[in-house]
Amino acid sequence: MSLGLFYALLGGGLFALGLAGLILRPHLLAKIIGFNVMGSGAFLVLVGLGSRDGVADPVPQAMVLTGIVVAVAATALALALARRLLELSGDMVLPGERLRPGEDDDADA
Amino acid sequence: MSGSPGAGRSRIVTWAVVGLCLGLAGALAWAMLDLPAPSTRLPGQVAAQLERSGVEHPVTAVLLNFRGYDTLLEIAVLLLALLGMLAAGVAPRASAPLGASSMLAALARALAPLMVLVAGYLLWAGAFRPGGAFQAGAVLAAAGVLLRLAGFLPAWTRPGAALRMALAAGFALFLAIAALGLTEGALLRYPEPSAGALILAIESGLTFSLGLILAGLFLAGPELPRREDGGGTP
Numbered sequence: 001m002s003l004g005l006f007y008a009l010l011g012g013g014l015f016a017l018g019l020a021g022l023i024l025r026p027h028l029l030a031k032i033i034g035f036n037v038m039g040s041g042a043f044l045v046l047v048g049l050g051s052r053d054g055v056a057d058p059v060p061q062a063m064v065l066t067g068i069v070v071a072v073a074a075t076a077l078a079l080a081l082a083r084r085l086l087e088l089s090g091d092m093v094l095p096g097e098r099l100r101p102g103e104d105d106d107a108d109a
Numbered sequence: 110m111s112g113s114p115g116a117g118r119s120r121i122v123t124w125a126v127v128g129l130c131l132g133l134a135g136a137l138a139w140a141m142l143d144l145p146a147p148s149t150r151l152p153g154q155v156a157a158q159l160e161r162s163g164v165e166h167p168v169t170a171v172l173l174n175f176r177g178y179d180t181l182l183e184i185a186v187l188l189l190a191l192l193g194m195l196a197a198g199v200a201p202r203a204s205a206p207l208g209a210s211s212m213l214a215a216l217a218r219a220l221a222p223l224m225v226l227v228a229g230y231l232l233w234a235g236a237f238r239p240g241g242a243f244q245a246g247a248v249l250a251a252a253g254v255l256l257r258l259a260g261f262l263p264a265w266t267r268p269g270a271a272l273r274m275a276l277a278a279g280f281a282l283f284l285a286i287a288a289l290g291l292t293e294g295a296l297l298r299y300p301e302p303s304a305g306a307l308i309l310a311i312e313s314g315l316t317f318s319l320g321l322i323l324a325g326l327f328l329a330g331p332e333l334p335r336r337e338d339g340g341g342t343p
Contacts (some may be wrong), residue, residue: 005141005142008141009138009141009142012134012137012138012141013134013138015133015134015137016130016131016133016134016137017130017134019130019133020126020127020130023126023130024123024126024127045137045141049141049144053146055152056152057151057152058151058152058155058167058168058170058171059151059152059155059171059175059176061168061171062168062171062172062176062179063176063179065168065172065243066172066179066180066183066243068243069183069187069243069246069247069319069323070183070186070187072323072326073186073187073190073191073322073323073326074190076190076191076194076326076327077190077193077194077197077326080193080194080197080329081193081197084197084198
């Protein structure tokens with residue numbers, strides 16, 4: 001197994017990890033972080049698969065370079081919207097979801 | 110709370126989600142291990158056409174020539190994200206006053222000019238080695254964030270006309286040069302002898318606007334009260 005394929009597999013794992021966080025954590029900040037972890041996983045898959053036969057492919061590298069910058073912008077927009085929601089509702093959770101009892105405590109436990 | 114039926118149900122949901130995500134990871138891994146070798150050799154194609162692209166570095170050639178559409182749309186998306194942020198607006202509250210410690214102010218003063226220099230180098234270097242508009246723009250944006258943290262730059266409550274034009278300039282220039290390609294027969298087709306110069310022009314505009322936009326993602330917000338002892342004049 002080449003190093004590129006190893007990174008791609010790692011990226012797949014990161015993607016699933018981020019998805020689990022996105023679904024399970026009601027707090028919007030945690031969801032945004034989960035989304036970013038998913039994105040990093042996708043980038044790792046792209047770059048890893050692009051270089052699995054040992055030759056770095058410039059096309060996925062350029063795509064990922066574009067993707068990283070877009071991800072930064074999307075994260076900033078998400079944070080601004082989350083902050084707006086905090087101002088309007090006093091809470092950083094989506095309507096219909098609520099923090100489970102003790103969520104704030106076990107979030108960092 | 111662990112004894113209540115609601116907690117029990119939520120635990121089942123949690124494990125179900127964890128199981129499904131593990132399954133997804135497994136399926137992804139299987140798909141990647143099972144993937145046949147690509148039928149087209151993109152690195153070879155890029156290398157074969159590199160001479161005609163106007164630049165010597167393959168990633169820059171892909172970004173600004175072979176796959177120029179992606180980059181054009183990317184700068185549009187970035188602009189849109191910043192506009193969205195500015196439109197959402199943030200009411201001034203719960204923010205600590207920004208006032209630089211003298212260390213941070215001194216560091217920002219020393220580093221900001223160097224960062225502009227590095228950005229210029231990265232922009233130039235992109236033609237023949239790793240570098241280019243994105244990296245240069247990111248360094249410029251970092252300089253902006255540093256200056257903001259040190260209290261030298263004001264927040265953008267309502268960007269004025271000049272700033273708004275500067276934000277859109279990179280996209281507008283790219284679009285104009287892309288439209289120039291229409292005379293050659295297709296959008297984004299650069300006239301071959303001047304491709305290098307056109308790419309450098311696009312990248313310069315991109316760096317300028319990208320730096321402003323990325324910094325704006327951090328700077329957009331209410332003007333915060335400033336401590337009197339911090340900073341100095343901007």
